[in-house]
Amino acid sequence: MxxxxxxxxxxxxxxxxxxxxxxxxxxxxxxxxxxxxxxxxxxxxxxxxxxxxxxxxxxxxxxxxxxxxxxxxxxxxxxxxxxxxxxxxxxxxNDMGVVMLGPVLLRFGTQEQRDFFLPKVLSGEHTWCQGYSEPGSGSDLASLRTEAVRDGDEWVINGQKIWTTRGADANWMFGLFRTSREGKKQEGISFILVPMNSKGLTVRPIPDISGGKELCETFFDNVRVPVSNMVGELNKGWTVANALLGFERIFIGLPKQSSYALNQLEMQMRRKSLFDDPVYLEQYTRLRCDLEDHIALYESFIDRFERAGSVGPEVSILKIHQSELFQRITDMLLAVSGEEAALLEPVRDNQDIFPAGQFLIARPATIYGGSSEIQRNIVAARVLGMPRA
Ligand SMILES: Cc1cc2nc3c(=O)[nH]c(=O)nc-3n(C[C@H](O)[C@H](O)[C@H](O)COP(=O)(O)OP(=O)(O)OC[C@H]3O[C@@H](n4cnc5c(N)ncnc54)[C@H](O)[C@@H]3O)c2cc1C
Known part of the structure; x- marks a missing residue:
């Protein structure tokens, strides 16, 4: 051993x-x-x-x-x-190779694909980005149009992806591409792996509000990849992508972002002696109680996941609650920070407190991984059985 x-x-x-x-x-x-x-x-x-x-x-x-x-x-x-x-x-x-691609290959990949790609994730030779969203196809992802057309032993890809996190930093992309226009839109999509140095592929970073440059647009102009880069069956990419959603949402529902931010809020309130003020104390206590509720909710999902191996559509509640709580905590962190709220770096005498950094990181949490509105639609239709809008 x-x-x-x-x-x-x-x-x-x-x-x-x-x-x-x-x-x-x-x-x-x-x-x-x-x-x-x-x-x-x-x-x-x-x-x-x-x-x-x-x-x-x-x-x-x-x-x-x-x-x-x-x-x-x-x-x-x-x-x-x-x-x-x-x-x-x-x-x-860079965890997309580990958290997303790895489980996909383990479940849907060929032995050859597993043997080739998995060691390269562990050695850091390959880092991955996710090419799902397109302009006009975010919440309605199944409407995606970037097309892969078979030509002999290759796929020829044309179109555009957007919001590709780490697109300029990764050297491979796993993505969803349209391989058929027949039948239901979910049934004409395939899951294909694309090297980022392919001829005809252009990546353009999009600066974000926090000053980060990890979001990108990715353009495909007759990009050619071998047909063996498809994972799973032809036109079944939707099933491949969806198989992991439950686990992803449990991961996104982790209390870690909120507890990390609440810890910063507590340190900041101590620095400024705000626990002596009953108004601030009450606001803080509410957030602390909401975090304790979230931890309890989260543990109940973990328990179910361990017993059943999966969770149902109600896992959307976890994603909604975590992302919105994270935003409320960082709203208060910014509000109690006075002029330090305007710093685009941690506060001078405590590198563990970074009010604007936390506030900005929390903004997109209600969008990525499926927006809060979409999660609420899922809860309404699939958990509560309400009529679909
Ligand atoms: C920081 C960040 C990182 C991301 N990383 C990636 C990535 O690596 N790879 C990738 O492929 N994508 C990524 N995305 C894209 C993300 O998945 C989409 O932004 C998200 O799915 C929403 O799609 P959209 O931006 O097209 O908005 P839209 O779908 O146009 O939605 C706009 C607004 O309308 C609302 N809305 C839309 N449809 C409905 C409806 N039916 N009912 C009620 N409200 C509705 C939405 O909730 C939202 O508020 C990232 C996004 C962000 C913000």
Whole structure:
């Protein structure tokens, strides 16, 4: 048994509490402090030392099976790893290859695709972006038009994607492309892997309100990729993409963003002696109670996920509650910060408090991963059984 397999056996046999302690002290010992609490998501070159440290420890892909280089950890321990990184202020690594592509290949890929792509995610050779959204096809994703037409052994792709996070930093994209115009619009879509250095592919960054440049437009002008880059069956890309939604929404529903922001709010209120003011105290207490409610709600979903292996459409409630709570906490953080609210960097005497950074990061949380309005439509129609609008 190699060292990593032995460590992963140990990780699996620990109680959740003991595992949390191991993770916490390992992060404190191994995290490169120069990139702690970054104001934006960092480019891969800057976050790579941390990415590789996680990979060497076997914790980059904690949910993948051990035979593919993962840690084979249950979801509770995967989430402990995510929570402890967030609590420490660790930079978010480029995780789309791990969190999205990996599970897709494990479930729908060929053995050849798994053997080729998965090790390259772990070694940092391939970093991935997601090419789903298009101008006019965000909430109504199934209407997407970027087309892949078969020509011999290749797909020829033409069209445009938008809001491609890390599009300029990644070297591969997994995307949804129209491969048929017959029948229902969901039934003519395929899931295809595209190298970002393909001839005819152009990436244009879109600056965002926080000063970040990770969002991009991606243009396809007769981009050619081998037919073997399709994952799953022809015209079944919608099924491939949807299979992971439940897990993604549990991940997006993690209390970590809100608890991290509430911790900053608490530090800021102490600095400014605002806990002596009953009005601020009441506002803070409400948010604290809402966070405790969210943690309880979240634990009930984890419990269901562990017992049933999936969760139903009601997981949308988790996404709505987490993203909106995160925004309310950061609204208050900004409001109590006075002139420090205008700084586009952490406050001078405490690098752990960054009011504008938190406020800006929270703004798109109600849009990505499916907007709050769309999540409410799902709850109305599929949980409450109300008529569709
Ligand atoms: C920070 C960020 C990162 C992203 N990263 C990626 C990525 O990596 N890859 C990718 O493919 N996409 C990405 N997206 C795109 C994201 O998935 C879409 O923005 C989202 O699905 C909404 O689509 P849209 O922007 O086209 O808005 P629209 O669908 O045009 O919606 C506009 C508004 O109308 C509302 N609306 C739309 N339809 C309805 C309806 N039927 N009922 C009620 N209200 C409705 C929406 O809620 C929203 O408020 C990202 C977005 C953001 C903000």
């Amino acid at each position: 190699n060292v990593n397999n032995a460590r992963q056996n140990d990780d699996r046999s620990l109680s959740d509490e003991a595992f949390r302690k191991v993770v916490r002290s390992w992060i404190a010992e191994n995290y490169p402090l120069a990139v702690r609490n970054p104001p934006h998501r960092l480019p891969f070159a800057e976050v790579k030392p941390w990415y590789m440290a996680l990979s060497r420890r076997g914790w980059l892909a904690p949910g993948w099976p051990v035979e593919y280089g993962g840690a084979g950890l249950p979801i509770t321990k995967q989430l402990i790893l995510a929570e402890e990184q967030e609590a420490f202020g660790a930079a978010r690594v």
